[in-house]
Amino acid sequence: MKLSKKLKLRMLEQMLLTRYFEEKVDELFAKGLIHGTTHLSIGEEAMAAGPVNALKADDFMAITHRGHGSCIAKGADINIMMAELMGKETGYCKGKGGSIHVANLEEGNLGANGIVGGGIPIATGAALAQKMQNTGKIVLCFFGDGASNEGTFHESLNMASIWQLPIVYVCVNNMYGMSTCIDDVCPTNNISDRASAYQMEGITIDGNDVLEMFEVTNNAVIKARKGQGPTLIEGLTYRWKGHSKSDANLYRTREEIEEWKKKCPIKRFQTYLIEQKIMSEEEIKKMEESSLETIERAVEFAEQSPYPSLDALEEDLYAY
Amino acid sequence: MEEITYGQAVRDAMREELQRDENVFLMGEDIGVYGGAFGITFGMIDEFGPDRVRDTPISEAAIVGAGVGAAMVGMRPIVEIMFSDFLTLASDQIMNQAAKIHYMLGGKAKVPLVVRTPGGSGTGAAAQHSQSLEALFAHIPGLKVVMPSSPYDVKGLLKTAIRDDNPVVFFEHKLLYSKKGEVPDTDYTVPFGEAEIKRSGSDITVFATSIMVHRALEAAEQLANENISVEVIDPKTLVPLDTETIVKSVIKTGRLMIVQEACKRGGFASEVVAEVVESEAFGYLDAPITRVAGKNIPIPYSKKLEAAAVPQVEDIVKAVKEELLQ
Ligand SMILES: Cc1ncc(C[n+]2csc(CCOP(=O)(O)OP(=O)(O)O)c2C)c(N)n1
Ligand SMILES: [Mg+2]
Numbered sequence: 001m002k003l004s005k006k007l008k009l010r011m012l013e014q015m016l017l018t019r020y021f022e023e024k025v026d027e028l029f030a031k032g033l034i035h036g037t038t039h040l041s042i043g044e045e046a047m048a049a050g051p052v053n054a055l056k057a058d059d060f061m062a063i064t065h066r067g068h069g070s071c072i073a074k075g076a077d078i079n080i081m082m083a084e085l086m087g088k089e090t091g092y093c094k095g096k097g098g099s100i101h102v103a104n105l106e107e108g109n110l111g112a113n114g115i116v117g118g119g120i121p122i123a124t125g126a127a128l129a130q131k132m133q134n135t136g137k138i139v140l141c142f143f144g145d146g147a148s149n150e151g152t153f154h155e156s157l158n159m160a161s162i163w164q165l166p167i168v169y170v171c172v173n174n175m176y177g178m179s180t181c182i183d184d185v186c187p188t189n190n191i192s193d194r195a196s197a198y199q200m201e202g203i204t205i206d207g208n209d210v211l212e213m214f215e216v217t218n219n220a221v222i223k224a225r226k227g228q229g230p231t232l233i234e235g236l237t238y239r240w241k242g243h244s245k246s247d248a249n250l251y252r253t254r255e256e257i258e259e260w261k262k263k264c265p266i267k268r269f270q271t272y273l274i275e276q277k278i279m280s281e282e283e284i285k286k287m288e289e290s291s292l293e294t295i296e297r298a299v300e301f302a303e304q305s306p307y308p309s310l311d312a313l314e315e316d317l318y319a320y
Numbered sequence: 321m322e323e324i325t326y327g328q329a330v331r332d333a334m335r336e337e338l339q340r341d342e343n344v345f346l347m348g349e350d351i352g353v354y355g356g357a358f359g360i361t362f363g364m365i366d367e368f369g370p371d372r373v374r375d376t377p378i379s380e381a382a383i384v385g386a387g388v389g390a391a392m393v394g395m396r397p398i399v400e401i402m403f404s405d406f407l408t409l410a411s412d413q414i415m416n417q418a419a420k421i422h423y424m425l426g427g428k429a430k431v432p433l434v435v436r437t438p439g440g441s442g443t444g445a446a447a448q449h450s451q452s453l454e455a456l457f458a459h460i461p462g463l464k465v466v467m468p469s470s471p472y473d474v475k476g477l478l479k480t481a482i483r484d485d486n487p488v489v490f491f492e493h494k495l496l497y498s499k500k501g502e503v504p505d506t507d508y509t510v511p512f513g514e515a516e517i518k519r520s521g522s523d524i525t526v527f528a529t530s531i532m533v534h535r536a537l538e539a540a541e542q543l544a545n546e547n548i549s550v551e552v553i554d555p556k557t558l559v560p561l562d563t564e565t566i567v568k569s570v571i572k573t574g575r576l577m578i579v580q581e582a583c584k585r586g587g588f589a590s591e592v593v594a595e596v597v598e599s600e601a602f603g604y605l606d607a608p609i610t611r612v613a614g615k616n617i618p619i620p621y622s623k624k625l626e627a628a629a630v631p632q633v634e635d636i637v638k639a640v641k642e643e644l645l646q
Contacts, residue, residue: 097621
């Protein structure tokens, strides 16, 4: 499949925005301007931009606690995201959710989840509804390598397969669930091997190659839309930063981290774009600068936004 | 006597029990090299090895379930559930299995299992990492439920829990891990079902659990400056509950306030109210009983909202004054 230049540029921009957004979050966290906890996906940007761009605007996705990149790729407003992380009233969840609960149904974002594996059945149910209502829409379900050891993963894949639901499961295999290496907690070589237990197609690919992530997801999306059932795609990638706000990295070596930094998905994509003469270095630089500006504006917006008033405390408990 | 943190006291209790009894072992997510999300088991894998300080997959139902099975056949597992909110993923194994096995099998099997888990809000971790779920477990017959408030208590109660032949849900509090207090070097235990009067007073009885014990004590200190004498009772264990100490105290003071972090509706405070109302203390009450509790909402992320969702010292001070006017 030939991808348009426009799509490639869009993916690069989303990856840059994600990188800069998260570097800023890291900085604001250190300064105490963002509190609680936050999980950075730096190094994993291709795993969001690739799959999410295979969706149509009104398709759905469920994401994980490490979901800033997928939000951005789905078209989230960065100002509103930043405001949420700062606990402001203008945030996506009016300051009630924070980093691990960003959601926006209008953008098809069913939400990040604080419970590992919590989003997998939810995505599956959203896919069931698409099938029952014959909407032609599909659902993309993100989860981590660690999450594939939760019962919800197995129960959901089984259900999606017997009912041939329009869903694509994307496992972001960054080798670790917190400090636990997936090799120590999963007996099969690949997480995608687990799909065979549910008569589902399972594929493992390079998660730092945004084009491959796009293409493989796109094929699975087409299949799902045709009613030919679910697919499990596993992308191999790596998280550069610690698991969450604090992490001494005792469970992995500095060398391993450095090795993966050399495989930066953004650099790699930029090199491709330059080599293929799709973008010039100049143009890339410009995009980087404008992305950085977008993030600065988001911080300004968030800083100027008010905190929620105490009146909001008991609001939104029940729907009317 | 040495001053150590609550977190250190938890670790010491486990270390000493691992040394004492070879059937004791730990199991949980990232408890090995990482030392658990709150660093409580940090270093223990070096001392006891990966068999007895066992990292697990992210599989809460199987972690607790495996604990139940191992306990039934003679071991004494301590499982760690990283945040008490995730107990819900293992709730079948706790509520339908562990709690019922001894009774349901006519006393033929026992489940000496400890489920350790941190609860509570105050870290900005939002709705799915900040709950206080003790009432759910206190409701289930067959479980014992512990909520220690001090380093001394947490160490002694954890030892009691490990040596107990029943499943124990052991709620630690995230904000208490760094709290310091005196703990003897000798082997000691703190019994279940014995409340402690943490401060004696004559005007009102304040029954508080976990971190709320500290807030109640601080409130009592402030109120003392205004010549209000507050008695603070820490039950330490919700199941079994030492109603006798509460009843006696209420007979003395004539007033009762219960402070809990958990949402008010259906919370453990309601059980305490009922126990007192059903007791001889009823006739001694000079005023209605008050519950100072969390709002009936999930814990919000934004800092001010989060603080407003659960009782703070000022709320207790204010509530005591209002109660005394009645
Ligand atoms: C049910 C549940 N168990 C444990 C946790 C704590 N926790 C949060 S993220 C995480 C690791 C998840 O690993 P993975 O699924 O690989 O995602 P990653 O963090 O690597 O993106 C753990 C154990 C949780 N939030 N929910
Ligand atoms: Mg992972």
